[in-house]
Amino acid sequence: MTQVSLKAPAIRRLGGGTGPRQRVRGLSDRALAFYFVLPSLLLLLAINIFPLAWNIYLSFTNYRANMPGFPVRWVGDLNYARLLGSEDVWAAMQHTAHFVGWAMLIQVILGFGLAWLLNRKFKGAGLFITLIALPMMLSKAVVGTFWTYIFQPQSGIFNYIVNFFADVGEFTMLGNADLAPWALILVDTWMWTPFIMLIVLAGLRSVPQDLYEAAEVDGASSWRQFWTITVPMVLPFLMLAVLFRSIECFKLFDMVAELTSGGPGSATELANIFLKRQAFETWRTGYAAAFAVILFVTTFGAANIYVKFWTKVKER
Amino acid sequence: MAEIGLDAITKSYNATVAVDDVSLRVGDGEFFVLLGPTGAGKTTTLRTIAGLEMPERGRVTIGGEDVTRAAPAERDVAFVFQQFSLYPHYTVYDNLAFPLRAPARRMAEAEIDRRVRKVAEQLHITPKLGNQATRLSGGEMQRVSIGRALVREPAVYLMDEPLSSLDAKLREGLRVELKHLQVDLGATILYVTHDQVEALTLADRIGVLHEGRLLQVDTPRQIYNDPDDAVVAYQLGAPAINFLPADALGLDTPGVASGAVRPEDVTLIAADAPADGSVPAVDATVTQVERLGPEDVAVFDWHGHTLRALLTPGQAISRGDVVALRFEPDKIMLFDARGRRVRRGADRNTAAGHGAGPMSQRADTGVRNAG
Numbered sequence: 132m133t134q135v136s137l138k139a140p141a142i143r144r145l146g147g148g149t150g151p152r153q154r155v156r157g158l159s160d161r162a163l164a165f166y167f168v169l170p171s172l173l174l175l176l177a178i179n180i181f182p183l184a185w186n187i188y189l190s191f192t193n194y195r196a197n198m199p200g201f202p203v204r205w206v207g208d209l210n211y212a213r214l215l216g217s218e219d220v221w222a223a224m225q226h227t228a229h230f231v232g233w234a235m236l237i238q239v240i241l242g243f244g245l246a247w248l249l250n251r252k253f254k255g256a257g258l259f260i261t262l263i264a265l266p267m268m269l270s271k272a273v274v275g276t277f278w279t280y281i282f283q284p285q286s287g288i289f290n291y292i293v294n295f296f297a298d299v300g301e302f303t304m305l306g307n308a309d310l311a312p313w314a315l316i317l318v319d320t321w322m323w324t325p326f327i328m329l330i331v332l333a334g335l336r337s338v339p340q341d342l343y344e345a346a347e348v349d350g351a352s353s354w355r356q357f358w359t360i361t362v363p364m365v366l367p368f369l370m371l372a373v374l375f376r377s378i379e380c381f382k383l384f385d386m387v388a389e390l391t392s393g394g395p396g397s398a399t400e401l402a403n404i405f406l407k408r409q410a411f412e413t414w415r416t417g418y419a420a421a422f423a424v425i426l427f428v429t430t431f432g433a434a435n436i437y438v439k440f441w442t443k444v445k446e447r
Numbered sequence: 448m449a450e451i452g453l454d455a456i457t458k459s460y461n462a463t464v465a466v467d468d469v470s471l472r473v474g475d476g477e478f479f480v481l482l483g484p485t486g487a488g489k490t491t492t493l494r495t496i497a498g499l500e501m502p503e504r505g506r507v508t509i510g511g512e513d514v515t516r517a518a519p520a521e522r523d524v525a526f527v528f529q530q531f532s533l534y535p536h537y538t539v540y541d542n543l544a545f546p547l548r549a550p551a552r553r554m555a556e557a558e559i560d561r562r563v564r565k566v567a568e569q570l571h572i573t574p575k576l577g578n579q580a581t582r583l584s585g586g587e588m589q590r591v592s593i594g595r596a597l598v599r600e601p602a603v604y605l606m607d608e609p610l611s612s613l614d615a616k617l618r619e620g621l622r623v624e625l626k627h628l629q630v631d632l633g634a635t636i637l638y639v640t641h642d643q644v645e646a647l648t649l650a651d652r653i654g655v656l657h658e659g660r661l662l663q664v665d666t667p668r669q670i671y672n673d674p675d676d677a678v679v680a681y682q683l684g685a686p687a688i689n690f691l692p693a694d695a696l697g698l699d700t701p702g703v704a705s706g707a708v709r710p711e712d713v714t715l716i717a718a719d720a721p722a723d724g725s726v727p728a729v730d731a732t733v734t735q736v737e738r739l740g741p742e743d744v745a746v747f748d749w750h751g752h753t754l755r756a757l758l759t760p761g762q763a764i765s766r767g768d769v770v771a772l773r774f775e776p777d778k779i780m781l782f783d784a785r786g787r788r789v790r791r792g793a794d795r796n797t798a799a800g801h802g803a804g805p806m807s808q809r810a811d812t813g814v815r816n817a818g
Contacts, residue, residue: 344499345532349595350520350549359545363536447536447579 242327275389334368449510456505525596677786
């Protein structure tokens with residue numbers, strides 16, 4: 132008696148636990164599902180997980196990608212220690228912070244302003260929005276390339292326009308260590324303000340009109356309506372746009388590569404440009420891998436904190 | 448409190464006339480209900496009074512003062528919206544205090560607090576004062592929304608279907624409370640609804656709007672018993688009044704196109720009951736019986752016409768039965784081809800007494816008169 136009652140569950144467990152009804156030629160539903168997901172799992176492993184793991188491994192070695200025969204040595208946290216003590220790394224991080232901070236501030240103000248203006252009904256509003264959104268649809272490398280022409284000191288239209296309003300004479304935007312960072316911010320703003328505008332516009336349009344009417348009947352001024360209704364309602368949208376844009380700005384590479392390649396000197400050497408120089412110009416692959424890990428952790432961590440904050444704002 | 452006056456208000460959107468030459472007077476302390484189907488122009492009328500819309504023609508007065516061109520904030524009106532329209536990022540307390548904190552009011556924070564707490568008490572939402580406005584149930588939200596109007600102690604209250612997004616039980620409860628509040632405060636309320644029950648129970652007077660025109664203004668009892676128009680007759684009463692073409696009723700009064708009889712005036716008589724001669728009866732087939740509890744609604748087919756009757760429950764009838772119905776001749780209301788009421792004057796009593804239809808015999812012995 133005891134033996135039987137003990138064995139019965141064991142036997143059922145051997146059978147897969149799902150019962151005969153759910154089996155298709157010996158495969159349970161779970162197994163079937165697994166086989167369907169397997170190809171994409173393998174692909175993900177091959178092109179995402181493995182490179183990430185390999186990169187983390189390389190960051191602890193002295194590997195050099197241009198010297199295949201060179202003996203690879205485990206160096207422990209040496210790369211990390213060097214990175215954190217390096218002036219160049221801190222400079223690159225500062226350049227990045229300067230770029231992300233100013234670009235976001237300017238784009239948020241302009242994007243919000245544009246959205247605010249375009250939120251009223253007028254003839255051709257749709258066409259207007261499409262035209263404003265055009266730069267966003269171009270390739271970043273192309274934008275970088277043609278802005279180098281726009282910034283040309285002799286023939287570029289940028290110089291001409293600035294001189295039209297203020298007689299400052301010929302100047303080089305990209306060749307000047309003080310101006311070049313601002314050139315990047317300008318181009319990024321030109322290209323990506325529409326993105327923030329579009330998302331804020333969606334936010335503005337989601338605000339129920341009757342809230343404004345209620346406030347109007349209650350005697351609230353336009354200024355009070357803006358701060359008590361518009362801003363809180365649009366904030367979650369705006370924050371989402373800023374999150375997307377900050378991540379993009381943080382990992383910006385192609386546009387800068389075309390515009391300045393980090394120059395003059397290292398004035399516009401953003402983190403990613405620095406990374407590329409370390410990895411593929413000086414060929415310190417292990418060192419660059421360590422920097423990549425640091426960048427990854429920084430972005431990932433910051434984005435996570437931000438999303439937590441955003442969820443809070445959204446649920447208010 | 449103050450009275451509201453509308454003089455020949457006209458408002459159109461592009462080609463559609465939403466409000467067509469509407470004149471109306473709501474007395475001080477009166478609960479006035481504008482009743483009409485969707486698109487009748489009720490809300491536009493209300494918004495014109497609030498100043499959220501500008502009429503093309505006409506004049507709006509509040510408390511005798513012409514406010515046609517005044518901004519909403521200058522009119523001393525409170526508006527209660529159908530979708531509550533609470534400020535979502537504020538607590539209940541701050542929502543209630545919001546109108547009082549308008550710079551024009553310059554009210555001391557102590558006075559604001561006193562008023563907010565008083566209104567919260569009146570509406571039984573005191574325990575919810577600290578809650579986020581969006582974390583309330585629909586009924587609580589509408590209480591806050593009504594409270595936001597009450598704190599201001601405005602000259603008039605404008606309410607745009609305030610109860611229609613609540614479920615039936617809540618709607619009933621809040622309806623009773625609202626009426627109590629209005630009586631207690633002596634408030635002037637202009638209330639818009641498409642729900643005839645709300646209109647009949649709340650109103651001191653009802654105005655029926657249809658396609659932008661005000662068809663009739665009267666007390667609930669009068670407007671129910673003595674409608675001027677077929678649309679008005681149809682708007683009030685559930686189940687709706689039965690319309691039958693004049694020839695089906697055997698009416699041959701000149702100018703009469705149809706007759707209408709309320710479901711409660713249709714009575715079921717036993718098929719074998721001896722006809723007493725005074726009341727004509729018809730044979731109709733039962734197509735449906737809805738048992739509502741306190742009463743049954745029976746739907747009949749009579750020569751291709753649909754008839755509804757309110758019956759006392761427990762009648763042993765079911766689908767397919769052929770039964771005898773009768774309606775009191777003097778309960779039949781007559782309408783002309785354009786839907787205007789044709790009233791039977793005493794002088795017409797004999798003129799139409801020779802009809803051929805089943806209920807024409809004494810169809811015109813009615814006691815109604817054109818007054």
